[in-house]
Every structure is written in structure tokens, then in C-alpha cells.
Amino acid sequence: GALKELRAFHSVSNAVTTHFLQAFAGAIGQYLANSPVFEALPVPALQRQPFSATPGWDNIQTIFPFLLCHPAGAAEKRPLNCAETARNYRALQESTRGNERVQLAQPVVCGKRDGMDVSALRMCVSSRLVVEVMQQNGGNEQAVIERALRALDKVAQLVQAA
Numbered sequence: 001g002a003l004k005e006l007r008a009f010h011s012v013s014n015a016v017t018t019h020f021l022q023a024f025a026g027a028i029g030q031y032l033a034n035s036p037v038f039e040a041l042p043v044p045a046l047q048r049q050p051f052s053a054t055p056g057w058d059n060i061q062t063i064f065p066f067l068l069c070h071p072a073g074a075a076e077k078r079p080l081n082c083a084e085t086a087r088n089y090r091a092l093q094e095s096t097r098g099n100e101r102v103q104l105a106q107p108v109v110c111g112k113r114d115g116m117d118v119s120a121l122r123m124c125v126s127s128r129l130v131v132e133v134m135q136q137n138g139g140n141e142q143a144v145i146e147r148a149l150r151a152l153d154k155v156a157q158l159v160q161a162a
Helices: 002-010 014-034 082-095 127-135 141-161
Strands: 038-040 063-068 105-113 116-124
Touching: 002 127, 014 038, 014 063, 014 127, 014 141, 038 141, 063 082, 063 105, 082 105, 082 116, 082 141, 116 141, 127 141
Parallel strands: none
Antiparallel strands: 038 063, 063 116, 105 116
């Protein structure tokens, strides 16, 4: 199964992969930055030296960790605690049964804020999505990006309803 997926991924040109990943990263990054219920966590720049002398798609961020934050209009975002984040994660899984599937990476404890443990959720773009852009959407990357943004919309709705 993994070899079949790898072959399919390698059938997509580097230029197409790079373009899609840049568009995806830009859309997700902008969404997280502009939402009152998300706080994007910093991700160090990928360093592929000495493995690759020329920058390519594998230097583009593909994992987007973020905290969920209370929707109150405070000057500074206040993250949900680990239990609240886990509750929203489970609610997301339940709210999408029978609808378009939404799956984010499970919460991971990532530190403390104001003495409180906080955990992050993660949006990831996979080689499977790159292949989907070409095979199922005829190169229409926007459809895949919009589906990812709808997933974040669902999370935001759950946080705001809590």
C-alpha cells in the first residue's frame, strides 16, 4: 500500500507539488493568523542541507500546529486547556459522521501558558492530498484547500459554541 502511494506521489511533477504546497501553506497560515480562536505555533524553517542543494517542495511547511483559544474578545488570546482542546477534538470527530470527513492530528501537549498545560492540534498536508489534487481534481488545488479551510471552520464553530 505504501509503495503504491509513493509511486502515485512521484508521478506528480515537482513544480505542481511545490505550487500546491505553497498555496496550501499560505491559505492555512493566513486563516490561522486571522482567526480569534486559533493561535498558530511557530515552526522552525526546514533545513535540508546537505541533502539537497536546491530548494524544493520538501522545504515547504506541511504541518501546521495550533492552539485553540477562548473566543472572548480579550486583547491577548487565551488558549484552552488540554481537556477543553481534547473535548473539541472529540466533538469534531462526532460532528462529521455522515458528512464530509474532517480529521486533524490528535491533541499533543506542547507546554504551559500561565501555569496551565496546553495542547495543540495539527493540520497536515500529505502526499495523498498532492496526488488527489492531480488525480481527482484535475489539478484544481483550490478544492482541496477549501476542504481544509472548512475543517478549520468546523473547529472554530465548535470552540465558539462551547
